[in-house]
Amino acid sequence: MGTNGKRGLDDQMKTVIAYKWARDGERAAVREDGSVDWRNAKMTAGEDDPAALSAAKAIAAATGGALVGLTIGDGDASWALARGVEQSVSVTDAPTLTDNAQTAAVLAAAVRAIGNVDVIVIGDSEQHPGVPVTLAGLLGWPAVVGIDSATARDGRLEIVRKVGDDHQVLSLATPAVLGVAALSAEESAPGMKELLAARKRPLTKMTLADLGITVADAVSNRGSHLPATKPVRVFDGDPTLAAEQLVGALRADGAL
Amino acid sequence: MSMDTWVLVTDARHVGAMLAAARGLGTPVTAAVVGSRALAELVAAAGPDTVVWVEQDAQIPVEAYAARLAAAVVLAAPRVLISSTAPAARVLLGAAAARRGSVVLPAVVDLAADGDHLVVQRSAVGGAVIETLETSSPVAIVFTGEDVEAPVGSPAAIETIPADLPASDLCLIRTEPAGGDSSGVRAAARVVSVGRGVKSKADLPLIEELAAALGAEIGCSMPVADDLGWISKDRYVGRSGQHIAPRLYVALGISGAPQHMEGIRDAKVVVAVNSDKDAPIFRTADFGIVGDLYEVVPALVAALGTT
Incomplete structure (x- = not known):
């Protein structure tokens, strides 16, 4: 193991779980003119973060290696610490960026600063599908994303993903990036005891300057507008009448 | 460049x-x-x-x-x-x-x-x-x-382009059937899907009746298959579930979360029944009924039988 060239064969795998690295789009307010108010949208745990954490824990448990949390921006870093991660790193001044490659660059720099990392596990966010793959590209590591679960076996990663009606089991050498897509919502949120314990766990705060990087969007925003939605035909009022109208419309449309 | x-x-x-x-x-x-x-x-x-x-x-x-x-x-x-x-x-x-x-x-x-x-x-x-x-x-x-x-x-x-692969960094160990009976949903011309708007598993026969009237397979959103376990996980439609392209997709009590919509991107005609007129699914749907699905579904079954 220790295939990143910095460590001996006896070293254990170090797994990084990246979490809370994007703003919560659902908290953004869309105005009538199509502009967006992001003021209430904080960095938040994405819907795939719990599944990614499960996979990261499984890998760490299988290898006996360390598990390190990594988060960026203004979110509460205790999310992972309250869920069994012993230590975390937060890049506190990472801005919100349009360019997925810039977000990936912040994560990549933080991974290099953590050092001796074998595996990065990250939620394969539907909203930011370019981040996990570009993170791998920037590090020059292989990646598999859209996976269901992962563990470690014989010094390699064992990955399960669904392709059509089949499960594929893949074997991957480290170092590598794994993007996990949620098959389910989080099963059990931590209780008060875990939340209190999380406050005592070590959190290393870093800045972009500490990492020696600057990030900026090389893309400008000309504004936003409401999508030209298909003219949805809505039937309401009396259910019997609405149902008859709908069935009639579907027949006229050839859908029935 | x-x-x-x-x-x-x-x-x-x-x-x-x-x-x-x-x-x-x-x-x-x-x-x-x-x-x-x-x-x-x-x-x-x-x-x-x-x-x-x-x-x-x-x-x-x-x-x-x-x-x-x-x-x-x-x-x-x-x-x-x-x-x-x-x-x-x-x-x-x-x-x-x-x-x-x-x-x-x-x-x-x-x-x-x-x-x-x-x-x-x-x-x-x-x-x-x-x-x-x-x-x-x-x-x-x-x-x-x-x-x-x-x-x-x-x-x-x-x-x-010659592949020039490094030795076995990534390889397929095995492929195994995921189990379940998803193929019906994946290949179906019509799919009726249920979400959290359905209150109890005991209400599913109501949905099955509509599916039978339409000649449709039954699918569901992630929470219905996962948290609730009412319907086989292999019938879950969404980003990490089934990606389907039916001629007709009827979403009952499904709000239209982005991860669900990813699974029906290629559906031809989308019908939404939801009590919330502001549910995101109405942004994508072709047809909609704003109403209580417990009233609308029986009305649809009746309308399909009589018209």
Whole structure:
């Protein structure tokens, strides 16, 4: 193991779980003119973060290696610490960026600063599908994303993903990036005891300057507008009448 | 930097849309295919100027070829890279974009050239708005625009890129059936799907009655299969579940979370029944009924039987 060239064969795998690295789009307010108010949208745990954490824990448990949390921006870093991660790193001044490659660059720099990392596990966010793959590209590591679960076996990663009606089991050498897509919502949120314990766990705060990087969007925003939605035909009022109208419309449309 | 566009292809889905978007820029289009010879030939006939092809070994996942393809991208230095949302295609895109120094933009539905600039329309805030972005940098795009039929024309020439794989970094150990009975949902012409708006498992016979009246298979949203366990997980429709393309999709009590909508992107006609008139699903649906599904579903069964 220790295939990143910095460590001996006896070293254990170090797994990084990246979490809370994007703003919560659902908290953004869309105005009538199509502009967006992001003021209430904080960095938040994405819907795939719990599944990614499960996979990261499984890998760490299988290898006996360390598990390190990594988060960026203004979110509460205790999310992972309250869920069994012993230590975390937060890049506190990472801005919100349009360019997925810039977000990936912040994560990549933080991974290099953590050092001796074998595996990065990250939620394969539907909203930011370019981040996990570009993170791998920037590090020059292989990646598999859209996976269901992962563990470690014989010094390699064992990955399960669904392709059509089949499960594929893949074997991957480290170092590598794994993007996990949620098959389910989080099963059990931590209780008060875990939340209190999380406050005592070590959190290393870093800045972009500490990492020696600057990030900026090389893309400008000309504004936003409401999508030209298909003219949805809505039937309401009396259910019997609405149902008859709908069935009639579907027949006229050839859908029935 | 060349002004060319490279479309990265790992499967046949959405190839027509990606090539059409690339052609719209008015500059040369290369399709870079990692897969079988048959896939390369299908893509070659769909309108690119050239095809570069990396032959995939059946036991080696597409992702293993990412570094090889990225090296080819660096040599050609295209202005624009395009992939679909498919996991393997995105891995190719990420590897190439990082080597190329590209801006990486997700959920792009349209793109156009404006002088030296590229103007990109992308879906944001879970599909609630379309943002217009502009850049003069090389750009890598995850394309989610509306699918169009690929034209079948005289095929472009196919140039083979040697794979040069490192030994067994990534390999397929085994493939096993996922179990369950999803194929009915995947191939069905009509699907009736239920979400959290259904209050109890005991209410499912109501839904089954509508499905029978429509000749439809039953699907569901993630919480119904997962947290509640009412319906087999293999019938869950969404990003990490089934991606389906029925002629008719009826969503009952489903709000329309982005991860669910990803699974029905290719459905032809979408009908939504929801008590919340502001539910996001009404933004995508073709037809809707705002109302209580416990009243609407029996009314639909009756209407299907009598009209």
